[in-house]
Amino acid sequence: METVNKKILLVEDDPNFGIVLKDYLSMNDFDVVLAKNGMEGFEKFKKDNYDICILDVMMPYKDGFTLAKEIREKNEHVPIVFLTAKTMKEDVLKGYKAGADDYLNKPFDSEVLLMKIKAILQRKASSTLADSRKFEFTIGQFQLNSKLRFLKFKDEEPIKLSPKENELLRLLALHENDLMPRELALTKIWRDDNYFTSRSMDVYIAKLRKYLKVDESVEILNIHGEGFRLVVKTEE
């Protein structure tokens, strides 16, 4: 059987190093697309689907962090690994906040990177693919397009959603009529579960309720201490 190779987006400004790494990964059965800065990286990311992104941090024309943020807005799940010469703690933390999956300090052994990539892809394979690519939802009389971040009611003008509004409503929709645990939203969207992120989430719930009010058959219920439930009353 011929398995399709995994696709890697490699963004690295040092041309020598980039080529060497690309060749090494290609030899190990990956399809590698090389971009030489953040700008180019984002263009290439938009044009194709990648299984994993490997980003250099320090680059001209958009650094790795900025690129990571943009990638995360487009795709919540694609694994991101940072490469960096710096060992600055702040940078590492910044990287994780930007949604990194892993971090590798230069110089590193290419074989180690390879193992990391394999480990990450393996993890991803075992986790649910189901929800990772679903972007369109029907919620009562609404249409949610989570990729383009808008919510449309019947034929009215679509409401633009902010990233957080969008992700939260999407999570609720993925669990329609079922419990969407607080904790899940906090870890997946806010990347931290504490008092403040929790209150922030409540603010967003209020915003969503406001949007959804025009359709009486749709509502967001609270399950005290557990989370929320997006219910769609099916007309009897």
Place this chain on the structure above:
Amino acid sequence: METVNKKILLVEDDPNFGIVLKDYLSMNDFDVVLAKNGMEGFEKFKKDNYDICILDVMMPYKDGFTLAKEIREKNEHVPIVFLTAKTMKEDVLKGYKAGADDYLNKPFDSEVLLMKIKAILQRKASSTLADSRKFEFTIGQFQLNSKLRFLKFKDEEPIKLSPKENELLRLLALHENDLMPRELALTKIWRDDNYFTSRSMDVYIAKLRKYLKVDESVEILNIHGEGFRLVVKTEE
């Protein structure tokens, strides 16, 4: 808010470093169990469920790799992070082969570890396995949904149940027509068995009886000094 903290198994032979790390993680809302070698680590692992394991590599009485393999045999999914002083490539590779999720070289910044842990748990949050707990019960003409915490009588509006009401009714339902010992409910739900918790439970029994009153075929009987019995009279 009563979110249950994530549990970390930390296996580290250096007592000073171990304690410091444990305290740091505890301060950040993790429940940390510290073991001081591989042997002890495995014993503790078997006795409880952990959300993540952090293992030192070089330890007396069973090293980190061996421990990781044993843990993997018991649990395929629990994330494992290695800590090591060595930068040996072979060790890193060995670690990934043993099923590591991540790798951190000493000395490392504890804040970095914290971010790594959060990143890993966040990844895991998406693949939350369906809880094998039983959540739905039919009690006479009632439907109890214990996950969404409501009790529905025929086609009427569901009654929302509080966590305690819900857990108690669920326990009774699990023992339908049979004795549900006081002590069981007190230890499982109240986590303490004393005069006050016992009286509190009686209050909840009264509340449940009120809810269940609309269906004559269902009632909660007391077995003096023993516990309660949820009986459903099968129509003759």
Place this chain on the structure above:
DNA sequence: TAATGCGTTTAACCTAACCTTAACAAAAAT
């Protein structure tokens, strides 16, 4: 460099939900 706009967080205030405790009554056991 300041002003503006946008998304998000934090603060503030209020209500609802929840749990415990107390009080008293009734039933069961001793």
Place this chain on the structure above:
DNA sequence: ATTTTTGTTAAGGTTAGGTTAAACGCATTA
């Protein structure tokens, strides 16, 4: 008859959540 256990209701205190508005941070524009 007295003690212990249970039934029930109501009061009190604590925490979670609903909501609005102000503050903040960041990027873009003037």
